[in-house]
Amino acid sequence: MLRGKHALVTGGGTGIGLAIAQSLASHGAEVTITGRREGPLKAAESLRIHPLVMDVCDEASVVDGVAAAVAARGPVQICVPNAGIAEGRAILKTDMDFWRRMMATNLDGAFLTIRECLKSMTTTDWGRVVAVSSVAGLKGLKGAPTYSASKHALIGLIRGLAADYAAKPYTFNALCPAYVDTEIITRNTTSIMQRTGLPEEDARKLMTDLNPHGRLIAPEEVAEAALFLCGPHSGSVNGQAIQIAGGEV
Structure with missing residues (x-):
């Protein structure tokens, strides 16, 4: 189904990112997985899964990393900005360092990853961006206002891009899992x-x-939703925040 497609998954060495990478690879995609720690990336390496050390909080690292992946495996046609941190802290205990660290990873990192992947994706006739947000991006998560804000903002970014590219063969969606x-x-x-x-x-x-x-929720359940969004009948699903949340309403 995805043979000949190049996917890039940030935070791809563990958890949801790894499950998505493995699912895409099992359907024929060549998958670049990125992360800051070489160990988990190397452990996940396989015939179609290729590790790349990259820090989504560092613009130069993302620019150089995505460029290297494109040079090695061609245009990125499936972009999965998955790297993120989840940590709760009451607002009165939240300093600017905590706020900026959360935003730098969950929002800035996704923005940089999508921007750099679009540079090659838009030279092709098909592309998918599947961001991993959270149910906290759709409602306020008690005890985690900063995390909730970062995930709400990520969905806003995805919806804005979906509107920008609505008439083109690229879709932008967010997955919103509950506790995985x-x-x-x-x-x-x-x-x-x-x-x-x-x-x-x-x-x-x-x-x-x-x-x-x-x-x-099993990571593979989230991966199945990502796989659908990359499938042959997904072109009309665009700008959506899809819950994988066990009945959360």
Whole structure:
């Protein structure tokens, strides 16, 4: 289905990004995965998955990294800005360093990645941008106003681009998962345990219970939605924020 297509997935060494990369590769795409840590990227390397160390918070790194990927595997026709950080902090405990770090990764990083990928994508006759946002991009997430703001802004970027390119063969959509079983859940579980003294099972259950269907979402479930948006009958789905959230309304 995707043979001959070059995909670039940021934060592609673990979690949702890795699941998306593997799904695209299994359908024939050549996939460049990026991240700041070489170890997870090398561990994920396969016949069609190619690691590239790149920091989405650094403009020069993104410009040079995407250019290198294009030189190696051709125009990027599937762009998946997935790299992000998820951390809650009350507004009165939020300093500018925390605010800027969140925005630099979740919003600026997506902007830079999309901008650089579009330079080659728009030389072709087909392209897909699938950004990984969050249900926090559609509603306020209690205890995480900065994270919520970054993910709302990402959806705004996607919708603006969808309007700009509506008459062209490129689509722009956002995936909005609820709590997904990734390293972020593991880190948040540890943080909750440290703050509350709860045992691990109870700390993890606090997040699991926030998903209406009562379980964590598998990264592969998010990857299936991304795959659909890259499929042969997805051209009329544009500018959407698609929930993978177990019945969240």
